[in-house]
């Protein structure tokens with residue numbers, strides 16, 4: 342039995358091809374931001390209340406009209422079939438069992454429609470790198486709509502694909518035979534995902550014109566961009582540095598959070614990912630104004646360690662830790678967290 346996410350990662354590492362482990366684990370540049378994401382949570386202290394006479398705490402949250410049984414969602418990560426033969430199908434079943442939201446990566450190795458079919462009842466959002474070919478972007482949106490996805494998560498932090506030294510040194514450039522980005526099928530070919538610095542707010546406006554799905558903007562770190570995103574009608578903001586895989590030395594996600602929350606002023610929900618490894622991390626992010634957090638690597642580790650059961654275990658561990666930490670903080674609900682419960686040492 343594995344009792345912490347770190348133990349799950351260790352088990353995953355034993356089972357994965359080392360090149361694939363490095364792809365999942367690694368970050369850009371010197372991996373400064375990768376390390377900072379977890380370190381920033383460790384530096385924050387939680388200040389508990391006592392003698393509040395509370396019952397079992399309420400963990401559920403409502404986001405964009407849908408409910409999640411806990412404030413921990415599954416961040417979009419690529420290539421789940423490198424971790425487990427069932428890939429994203431297994432992840433979606435684990436999400437359905439945990440009654441939480443899974444963001445399906447545009448670079449999934451199972452097509453989003455097949456992910457939805459494999460996990461009835463799963464709450465799926467579709468992650469999109471806007472393609473400069475807007476006709477193909479529209480085709481992707483239609484696939485997500487047809488699969489029943491409840492939102493589009495537009496990743497804005499990837500005008501180019503970040504350089505990850507581990508992948509360069511390992512020569513990891515292609516998926517193994519039989520695997521591909523299934524959502525990128527276009528007739529009898531599979532397109533490459535385009536990462537384009539030409540993508541702009543105008544593309545986002547165009548996207549909003551072609552769909553009525555709510556748009557979650559992922560990868561926002563600058564408060565001015567958060568304000569611009571509100572002007573462009575996004576339905577939620579997602580504070581993220583892509584798990585330290587894009588701009589190295591970008592701030593740790595939880596350090597960037599308060600300024601974004603301030604800029605948003607409650608107009609739309611704010612999500613966060615990057616470095617969430619403990620229930621106490623979840624409480625800290627929520628206390629600082631996030632409505633929910635997401636985890637990327639931990640779910641991949643669960644999948645690699647033990648397939649769907651491993652992914653369920655990861656979500657179960659986080660749920661139990663959140664519930665215990667809330668109880669130890671004297672809180673009846675995740676809604677009761679507030680900034681005064683987090684102390685910064687500086």
Ligand SMILES: Cc1cc2nc3c(=O)[nH]c(=O)nc-3n(C[C@H](O)[C@H](O)[C@H](O)COP(=O)(O)O)c2cc1C
Pocket residue numbers: 364365366378416417418419446447448468496559581582583584585586614615616617635636637638639
């Ligand atoms: C292996 C891997 C693949 C990823 N693939 C995507 C992706 O396809 N789309 C995306 O928007 N973000 C992607 N991300 C970033 C995650 O959505 C998320 O921002 C990050 O993993 C959060 O950090 P954490 O892994 O510390 O939880 C990926 C991250 C990892 C580790």
Ligand SMILES: CCCCCCCCCCCCCCC(=O)C(=O)O
Pocket residue numbers: 419448508513514515516534583586
């Ligand atoms: C270094 C990866 C090379 C693997 C094979 C090429 C596939 C094309 C690129 C797809 C990119 C998927 C994006 C995933 C992501 O956001 C991330 O890894 O981070």
